[in-house]
Amino acid sequence: MRVILFSGKGGTGKSVISCATGMLTSESGYDTLVMSADPAHSLADAFEMHVGDEPVRLAPHLSAVQIDPSKEMARSYGAIQDYLASIFTSKGIDETLAYEISSLPTMTYLFALLRIEETARTGQYDVIVLDTVPSGETLRYLYFPRLVGSVSRKLIKLMGPIAGMAKIVEPLVGIPAPNKSVFSSQIELIERMERLSAILKDNDQSSLRLVANPDLFSTENLKRSLMISGLYGINSDLAIINKIIPEDVSEPFFNKWKVAQAERIREVEDAVYPLPVKKVRLFPSELKGVEMLRKCGKELYGDDDPAKIYYKGVPFKLESRHGEVEITVRVPFSEKEDFKVERIGEELILKVRTKMGYAINVIPLPAITLKMNLKRARLLNDELHVIFREEDGKVQEGRGRP
Numbered sequence: 001m002r003v004i005l006f007s008g009k010g011g012t013g014k015s016v017i018s019c020a021t022g023m024l025t026s027e028s029g030y031d032t033l034v035m036s037a038d039p040a041h042s043l044a045d046a047f048e049m050h051v052g053d054e055p056v057r058l059a060p061h062l063s064a065v066q067i068d069p070s071k072e073m074a075r076s077y078g079a080i081q082d083y084l085a086s087i088f089t090s091k092g093i094d095e096t097l098a099y100e101i102s103s104l105p106t107m108t109y110l111f112a113l114l115r116i117e118e119t120a121r122t123g124q125y126d127v128i129v130l131d132t133v134p135s136g137e138t139l140r141y142l143y144f145p146r147l148v149g150s151v152s153r154k155l156i157k158l159m160g161p162i163a164g165m166a167k168i169v170e171p172l173v174g175i176p177a178p179n180k181s182v183f184s185s186q187i188e189l190i191e192r193m194e195r196l197s198a199i200l201k202d203n204d205q206s207s208l209r210l211v212a213n214p215d216l217f218s219t220e221n222l223k224r225s226l227m228i229s230g231l232y233g234i235n236s237d238l239a240i241i242n243k244i245i246p247e248d249v250s251e252p253f254f255n256k257w258k259v260a261q262a263e264r265i266r267e268v269e270d271a272v273y274p275l276p277v278k279k280v281r282l283f284p285s286e287l288k289g290v291e292m293l294r295k296c297g298k299e300l301y302g303d304d305d306p307a308k309i310y311y312k313g314v315p316f317k318l319e320s321r322h323g324e325v326e327i328t329v330r331v332p333f334s335e336k337e338d339f340k341v342e343r344i345g346e347e348l349i350l351k352v353r354t355k356m357g358y359a360i361n362v363i364p365l366p367a368i369t370l371k372m373n374l375k376r377a378r379l380l381n382d383e384l385h386v387i388f389r390e391e392d393g394k395v396q397e398g399r400g401r402p
């Protein structure tokens with residue numbers, strides 16, 4: 001199963017390009033599901049057909065679903081949320097407020113993403129196209145599986161042994177004890193997140209396509225998304241610049257616009273190299289409806305298989321030699337002074353400063369580095385090289401000799 005995710009600033013054309021992509025893959029014979037977690041009814045607007053929160057078939061190989069993130073959240077997270085709320089209410093917090101606090105609003109889209117994992121398990125589709133929420137947010141959610149996963153695992157380790165007797169100590173500790181269903185839904189959630197994370201980080205399966213318009217804001221956003229996706233181990237395979245004023249527009253009013261757009265396009269091509277860049281013209285009217293979507297898709301992908309992997313870079317590499325381990329992470333567009341590397345226990349925390357704040361990645365360290373120290377971190381071109389070395393390198397060098 002192929003997973004193609006679209007990301008970009010609002011209004012750049014993610015929804016229509018997602019639909020156009022899905023139409024083309026379905027017409028090439030792939031059973032395709034187009035998913036959206038947009039708050040608006042974007043899929044219904046683009047296809048000009050009804051799309052609900054369960055998949056509906058729109059054409060022979062094409063289905064679409066408009067996910068309702070809050071419903072997904074209640075489904076996957078309800079038991080845990082009830083429990084968290086009961087902790088807050090036991091502390092005298094008003095129940096409505098307790099639910100508000102425990103609802104983790106920033107996580108709702110993560111639960112929408114979990115639909116990918118669920119759909120993958122059914123094996124029903126060859127291609128899933130995800131029309132994502134605005135980019136910065138989306139990528140942060142893609143990163144959550146690790147974070148939530150590791151936090152919850154620690155919690156379970158901590159609470160597991162005492163779960164049975166928690167009811168007895170409840171009056172002493174002063175907080176309600178979690179019951180079995182809280183634990184089982186917690187474990188299930190972690191397992192699902194791990195599977196989701198594995199799908200998204202599998203570069204042979206999932207690709208992120210970055211959509212921008214030829215303007216400063218959205219192209220800056222595209223560059224940032226490329227950097228962050230690289231950090232998170234998600235492969236970006238294509239950049240798409242949409243709404244380019246066509247060559248044959250000759251009204252003098254657009255002359256300056258055309259020059260400025262050409263400049264932006266060149267900038268993006270340089271900045272994302274060797275990632276391929278595809279261009280889509282501005283259509284004479286709003287792009288919607290099956291006919292226009294097909295036309296847009298054909299202009300975008302030409303004779304290509306739209307489900308192919310356009311580009312694959314290695315986001316994360318590990319090499320070990322003579323008591324030393326080198327971890328290489330691809331991080332385009334970050335400045336030398338703009339990153340921090342810290343090792344906390346079994347994890348490497350990478351903080352890269354971007355114009356919109358810090359992007360953080362947590363990389364699980366291989367067991368071999370546990371007896372090593374973080375020695376050096378350097379940025380070479382678009383690669384961050386982190387070196388771990390044994391305390392006493394000489395001992396290691398002697399190893400393996402007859």
Ligand SMILES: Nc1ncnc2c1ncn2[C@@H]1O[C@H](COP(=O)(O)OP(=O)(O)O)[C@@H](O)[C@H]1O
Pocket residue numbers: 008009010011012013014015016017042242243244280281282283284285286287288
């Ligand atoms: N190449 C294009 N030519 C003309 N209109 C476009 C084009 N791409 C997108 N649009 C229009 O721009 C608006 C925003 O597109 P949409 O796909 O909803 O953006 P996003 O999902 O990124 O917010 C829609 O009205 C859509 O029809």
Ligand SMILES: [Mg+2]
Pocket residue numbers: 014015038042131
């Ligand atoms: Mg949209």
